[in-house]
Amino acid sequence: MAPYTTQDDGYPEKFPLPAPDVKDGAIRPPEYSGVDTSGVDPKKVLLKMDLHLIPMLALLYLLSFLDRGNIGNARIEGLVDSLKMTGPQYNWCLTVFFFTYCLFEVPSNLLLKRLRPSIWLPSIMVAWGTVMTLMGIVQDFKGLLIARLFLGVTEAGLYPGVAYYITMWYCRTEAQFRQAMFFSAASVAGAFSGLLAFAIAKMDGVGGYEGWRWIFILEGILTVLVAIIAFFTIYDFPETAKFLTEPERAWVVHRLRYQGSKDSGQMVAESEHFKWQYVRDAFTDWQIYLGLWMYWGIVCPLYGTSLFLPSIIRELGYTSSTAQLLTVPIYITAAVLAVAVAWFSDRSGQRSPYIFSCMCAIGIGFIICIGASAHGGAPGAVYAGIFIAVCGIYPAFPGNVTWISNNLAGSYKRSAGMAIHIGVGNLAGAMASNFYRSSDSPKYLLGHGLELGFVAVGLCAVVGLRWNYSRINGKREQMPPGEYSDAENSDKGDRAPTYRYVL
Incomplete structure (x- = not known):
């Protein structure tokens, strides 16, 4: 490759890089060749991206998590008794959501890039908001079961889509902080869900509907209204972002495509053209399947607490309204910790130490719960254990998703791989539901x-x-340079000798 100059931040200052030949797997648009980016302020560009992207993504995920988890709030407001359901039937309604949720995540992520995020994400949001609203008028167990199946179909594309969308804008060392900012919306959703359910339940009897029905109806309508706004407020790709200048767009696009090999001294671009081979590579990648166990170790507790936390607290002897309100401080604290841990993780360029530490906190929390519950008569200790566990779950989750996404290249393999990791990983929700x-x-x-x-x-x-990861990076350091052409390295993605895994 041609030599390039860098600013103090390590990113290219100018683009004298030759445009790759089309047969060479060309991935850098020719209109960015030679664009002078010397006047680009990296901090200013990142701030502009944060302000234009993260708030809407956080709102979307807040509503997604609110809508899938509000069944736990509806339960303690009388859903099970009203529909004459048994405990196992209620658990089945929780479980079936994850079957369809898992099944549709990979195709949804592949469609995201083909159909554009500004179209795809709001469309599926309208769909699940409609399903959520209709869930408020179900009359029996079968109706609720079918509604939860369709909720899984319609919500499947949101989280993996947004998680992948962030990797289309931010580099590997910036991603977890942004993942945490939008994922912390899940923590806020947990707190907001309790407050909202507490308020909505006061509508019991309005229009002839029980309070739990109004939880579904009003939250579903809110989702549809926000989805309509999202059609006009979600940006597609850095290449087409109107809030960035041409040099800023060139700077963002270039650093994203060369990020995987930047530290190795060989600038090899990530491949962005579609091949089914990239999807097959994702399905056969060892790191995704080993990463699934890490994912399950975080998501089983995540769904266990989000779906059952109000019930667990109520069973400690608190009233329904108090149980709803006691979930609030847990989730607010978890949201703050998620963002703080992500900031330190990005600054250090390390993922595993922070994930490991947070998972240790989850384990300690459940050990306290087991000990206090077995002893009996210590509701405060059980509450403290749940508090500690949740404060470990919410920082660990964005770290786990970011770590896998950091180590998948190029674009379409990352899209499919993240969907597999998150989709199959969310089967943990089906397990935790029981x-x-x-x-x-x-x-x-x-x-x-x-x-x-x-x-x-x-x-x-x-x-x-x-x-x-450490072992493979060490082997690649010993490999002689130039063993493969740039085009071959580009097609190999994260399996290229020039690629270095994030630890």
Whole structure:
């Protein structure tokens, strides 16, 4: 490759780089060749991106998490009794959501780039908001079960789509902070869900509907209204972002495409043209399947607490309204910690130490829950254990997603790989939906024990990933340069000798 000059931040100052030949897997648009980016202020550009992208993404995910988890709030407001459901039937309604949610994530992520984020994300949002609204008028177990199936279909594309969308704008060392900012919306959703459910439940009897029905109806309508706004406020790609100047667009595009090999001294661009081979590569990549155990070690506790936290707290002897309100400080604290941990992780350029530490906190939290529940008569200690566990879950989750996305290249493999990681990983929700059985209340020792078991396995997976990444990076350091052409390295993506895994 031609020599390039850099600013103090390590990013290219100018673009004297020759445009690759089309047969060479050309991926850098020729209109950016020779664009002078010497006047670009990196901090200013990142701030502009943050202000234009993150608030809407956070709002979308807040509503997504609110709509999938509000069934837990509806339960303690009388859903089960009203529909004459048994405990196992309620658990099935939670479980089936994850079957369809998992099934549709990979095709949804592939469609995201083909159909443009500004069209695809709001469209699926309208769909799930409609399903959520209609869930408020179901009359029996079968109706609720079918509604939850369709909710899984329509929500499938949101989280993996947004997580992948962030990688289309931010480099590897910037991604976790942004992932955490929008994912912390899930924490806020947990807090907001309790407050909102507490307020909406006061509408019991209005229009002849029970309070739990109004939770679904009003939150579904809110989702549809926000989706309509999202059609006009979501930006597609850096190449077409009108809020950036031409030099700023060139700077963003260039650094994204060369980020994987920047530190190795060989500038090899990531491939962005579509091949089915990239999708097959994602399905056969070892790191995704080892990463799934890490994902399950975080997501089993995540869904276990989000779906059952109000019920767990109520079973400790608190009233329904108090149980709703006691979830608020837990989620607010978790949101703050998620952003703080992400900031330190990006600054250090490390993922595994922060994920490992947070997962240790999850394990400690459930150990406290088990000990306090087994002893009995210590609701405060159980609450403290749940508090600690949730404060470990929410910082760990964006770190786990970011770590895998950091180590997948190029664009379409990353899209498919992230969808597999998140989609199959979310089957943990199907498992966690059955951990906390009505017959085990109020101690829920089986549920807490199963969560602890998954955390332990997840910790082993973190160690395994770190060790393998280090081993492969070491081998690549010893490989002679120039073994493959730039085009071959581009097509190989993260399997190229020039690529270095993030640890």
